[in-house]
Amino acid sequence: MIDDVHEPLEQYAAEFKTAHINNTSSFFEDLVRQSGVDEDANVRTVQQLRQLEKQAGGASATNKWWRVLRGLVIAATLLAMLYVAMEYPWPWLLAPTAIFLPAIYRLNRIINDSLERLKELEQARDAKRAEAWGQMAPFNRLFDWDIAARLVQKTVPRLAFDPYFSNGRMEELRNSFGWSGDLGGDESIIVSHSGVLNGNPFILARTLTHWMGSKTYHGSLSISWTEQVRGADGKYRTETHHETLRASIEQPFPEYANQTFIVYGNEAAPDLLFSRSPSKLSELEDGFFDRMRKNRAIKKLEKKSRDVGEGKTFTVMSNREFDALFDATDRNHEVQFRLLFTPLAQQEMLKLLKDSQVGYGDDFEFSKRNMINIVEPAHMRQTDIGGEPEKFHAYELAHARTFFNAYHSDFFRSFYFGIAPLLAIPLYQQHRSHSDIYKDTYASKSCFWEHEAIANYHGEAAFKHPDCVTRSILKTASESAADGSQRVRVTASGYGSVERVDHVSVRGGDGHSHRVPVHWNEYYEVRHAADMVLKEQTPAGDDAATLRKVFEQRGVEYRKAIVRRSIVSAVLPG
Template identity: 40%
Template sequence: MIEDVFEPLALFRNRLRQEHAERVAACFEKLVERAGVDEDANQKTVGEINRLAGEIEAGTSRTNARKAFRAVLWTGFAVAVLVVAVGLLGWMDGGPPNVASGLLVLLAGFAAAGLYVFIDKKLTPRIRGLREMLEGLQREHREKLAEAWGQMQLLNGLYEESMSPRLMAQTVPRLEFDPWFAFGRLAELEEVFGLDEYSSADRSILFSQSGVINGNPFVVGESLGVEMVEWDYHGTLDISWLATETYTDSQGTRRTRTVVRRQTLHATVTRPKPVYGNEWFVIYGNEAAPRLRFSRVPSKYSAADSGLMQQWSRQRKLKKLEAFSRNLDDDYPFTMMSNREFELLFHAVDRSDEVEFRVLFTPLAQKQMVDLLKDTETGYGDNFSFIKSSMINIVQPRHLERDRVNAPSSVFHQYDLAAARRIFNDYQNNYFKMMYFALAPILTIPIYQQHRSHADIYRDVYARAPSSWAHETVANHHGEKEFAHPASITRNILKTSSSPSQDGTQRVTVSAHGFCGTDRVSYVNKWGGDGKFHRVPVHWVEYTPVTRSSQMIVREAMDLDKGSYNAKTSTDARWRDFFRQWNIQPQAAAFQHALVSFLTGRQPG
C-alpha cells in the first residue's frame, strides 16, 4: 500500500532527499547509455579542449605583452626622432652645435635607428608568429569543440522538461503530475472547488504544472499580472532673479549690492500607469473543511533568534493573541489553541470557523507546521503565505521566485559529459527540493491526504485537451514579442481562447493586451522666491490599451519525446501530413511538455 506523507520535513531529510538523488543519478546514466556516449573518448576530447584553451590563454597573454612592449618601443623611437628633429632645427637656426647637443643628437639618432631595426626585424615577426600560432590553436580548439558537441549530440537531444516532474512523482508517495494542465483539471478546480482568483483578464499564466496528491488536484504556476496605479511624475524648473541685499563692509559701513538668487521649483502630477508583477503560487483543491477561510503571512518569530529582545517580543505578541482570543465583542471567532507556538508562528487569526480549523490542524498537523516554519537547514523556513478560501488553498512560496523550476531542457546541453552530469544532477535535486517545499505546507495537514476527490475529470476527449492555462503557458513560451501590438511599449498580458477538437489539434486565438504611450506635458503653477508664480513642466506618459490577436496551433503529442521528435515528425505519415497541411517545417515548431505549437497568422497592428 502506498504510504501518505504525514511528516514531510522529516521524510525529506531522512529518506526522500537521498532516494531522489540516487534516482536522478540513475536516470542520467540511463540517458548516457541510451545515447551511446563514449565517456572515455569525451573525457579525452574535453581534456584536449581544456589544454588548447590554456595554451590559447597563455599565447594571448604573451602576444599582448609583446604588443605592449612594442608600443613602448615605438614611443621611445618617436621621442628619439623628436630629439633629432629638434636638434637639427636648432642647428639650422642657431649655428654650429656645441659638443653636448651634438652628442645628444647623435645618440638619439643611433637609438632611433636601433629601435626601428629591432621592432621591424625582431619584435614584429615574433608577434606575427605568435598570432599565427594562436590562429592555429583557435582553429584546432573549434574543431575539438565540434567533435565534443558531436559526441554529446544524441544525449543533448534526449533531455525533456517533463523529466523533472516525472522523477519527483517516482520519489514522493501519492504524487502524480499531468503532462499538461488539462481542461478537465481546470474545470474541476473551478466547478468543484470554486477557483476563481486566477482567471481574470489582467493576469496571464507563464508556467503551469498540474497534478494530484492522493486524487486531489493542484497546480504550481507563475503568472504575470498588471495593475493600473496612480503614479507620481516629477518635474523641476530652475529660476533666477536679481535681488538687493545689505551687508557690512570691512570698515563697518553698511552697504547694498545686487546679487543673483537661484531656486529649483518642484512639481508633481499623478496619472494612471500600468505596473506589472510576477507571482508564483500553488493552488490545491480539497473538500476537507469546506467552509473554512483563513490567511497567514510569513512571521518574523519563526527565525531562530534566542536574544532577549526577541523573547520579549514573542511574549508580548502572545499576550496580545490571548487578549484577542478573550475578546468576545469583535466579529472574529478566534479561540487560541493550547499550542501557543503554533498560534504565534502560523498566526491565522482571521479564521472563519474554529471547529473546521481544528479539524484541519490537529496536534500532529500543528507540530509539523511549526517544524516546517522553524527549519532553515533542510528546507526554506517560514517563507510562504497561505490562504484558504473554502475548498481552495493557495500557497505562495517565496523560494520559487529565486530559482527556476521551469528551465528549458537546453540548460543541460553541454559538450562535456562530466559537466552535463553535474548540471543535470544539481538541477534535478534542486527542482525536487523547491517543488517539494512548495507543496510541504499542504503535506503537513494529514486530513488533506485522507480526503480524495471522486470527480471524473476526464469524462470526454475535450476534458483531456490543454486548458487555457496550458495555452497561455505555451504562448508565453514563444515570447510576448511574438504576439505584441507593434505600438505597445509595455509588457503584454497574453490571453487565449480555443474551440474543441477531436483529433488533438486546437486552433488557439492569442490576444496580446498591452499599452501604447503618448508623451504629455502638464504645467503646474508654483510660487517662487521672486514673488511670482511659475509654470513648472512635468513630463508624463498617457497609456492607452492596445490589443492584437494572433492564431496559434497546438497539437497534443503524447507519442513524441525530444529524442524522437525529429525522426517521427519526418517519417510518421500522420505528422508529415500535419506539418504539410500547415506548410511548416517541424524544426520551426516549438515542442514542450508533449505539446507541439506554432504561429499561423496575425491580425495587423
C-alpha cells in the first residue's frame, strides 16, 4: 500500500531528498551500463582533448602576440621612413628599409608557421572531440522526455505523470471539477505536464503571458544663447550660455513574462473560495519587535472577525498565527475552510511557510475556486521544467553524470515544494477521483495545451509574422484526420513597430520655449498563421513506415519531424 504524505517538510528532509538522489544516481548508472560506454576510454579521450584544447589555446595566443609585434614593427618602419624623408635626402630611405624589412619578413615566416601549427592543433582538437561524441553516442540516444516524471513517481508514488496532456485529462478537469481550461488572458502554453496527485488530476504549466504596458522615452536638445554682461570695469562683454533641454513621453509598450503554476482538481470543500499571497510575516523570528508585528496582524484579524455587517464571512480561527501567516481572509465558507485546514493541516502549512532552509518558505500564491486549486510558487519561475533530452547530451561522461544528477535533484525539490501546500492538507488525500479518462479515441488525443507547448518547442520563428519585432503569442486550433493524425493551425500574434517623433515644448534658460524631439516606437498588431501536423505514438509504438507515410503525404520529410513526449510533429510547408 502506498502511504499518503501528511508531513511534507519532514518527509522530504528525512526520506524523499535522499531517496531521489539515490534513484537518480541509480537510473543514470543503469543508462551507462545499458549503453555499453567504456568510461575509462572516455576519460582518456577527454584528457587528450583537454590537452589539445590547452595547446590550441596557447598556439592561438602566441600567434596573436606575433601579429601584434609585426604591427608594431611595421608602424616603427613607417615612422622611421617618415622621419628620414623629412630630415635627409631620399636615398637615406634605404637605411630604415634595410633594417626593418628583414625583420618583417622573418615575422611573416614565424606567423605563417604558427598559424599552420594552430590549424593542425585545432583539427586534432576537433577530431578528438568528435571521437568523444562518438563514444557517447549510444548513451546520448537513451535519453527521452519522461525521465524526470519516472524518477519523481519512483520517489513519491502518490505522483504520476501522463505521457502527454490529453483531451481525456482536460475533459476530466472540466466535467468532474468544473474547470474551463481557459486561463482567461492573452497567453501561450510554453510547457505543460499533466498527471494525478493522490488520484486527482493536476497540471504543471509554464505560460508566456502578454499585456500592454508602457515605456518612457527620453529626448534632448542642446541650445545656446548669448547675453551682454557688464563686468567689474563697467564694460559690457558677450557671454555664451549652453543648456541641454530634456523631455520624456510615455507610450504603450508590449510586455511579456513567464508564469509557472500548478492546477489541481479535488472534490473536497466544493463550495469554498479563497486566495492568499506570500506574507512577510512568515520571515519573522521570535524577537521582541517581530512578535509585536505578528501580534499587530493578529489583532487586525480579530477586529475583522468581530466586525458585523451584510456579507460578513470571516471568522478568525483559534490558531491565530496560522490565520495571520496564511492570510486567506477573503474565504467565503468558514465551515468548509475548517474542514480543509484541520489542526494538522494548519501545523504543516505553518512549517512550510516558516521554513526556508529545507524548502523555499512563503513564496507561493494559493487560490481555491470551488474544486479547482491553483498554486503559483515563485521559486519555480527559475526551474527548468521542460526536460528536453538534448540538454543531457554530452561528450564527457563525468560531466553528463554531474549535470544529470544536479538537474533532477533541482527539479524534484522545486516541484515537490510547489505541490507541498496541497500535500499539507490531509483531506485532499482522502478524496480520490476514479474517472476513466481514456474511454475513447478522442480522449487519448493530445489537447490544445499540449499543441501550444509543441508549437513553442518548434519556436516562434516558425510561425511569426515577418514584420513582428516582439515575442509572439502562439494559439492553436486542431482537426483530426482519418489516419489518426491532427492538423493544427498555429496563429502567432505579435507586434510590428514604426518609428515616431514627438516634439515636446520645454522652456529654456534663454526665456524661450523649444521643441525637444523625443523618438519613440509605435507598435501595431500583426498576425500570421501556419500549420503543423502531429501524431501521438500508440502505447505499442507506431512503426517508422506508418509515421513516415503520415508526414510525407503532407509534403514533410519524416527526418525533419521532432518527437516530444510521445508525440511526433512537424511544421507544414507554407
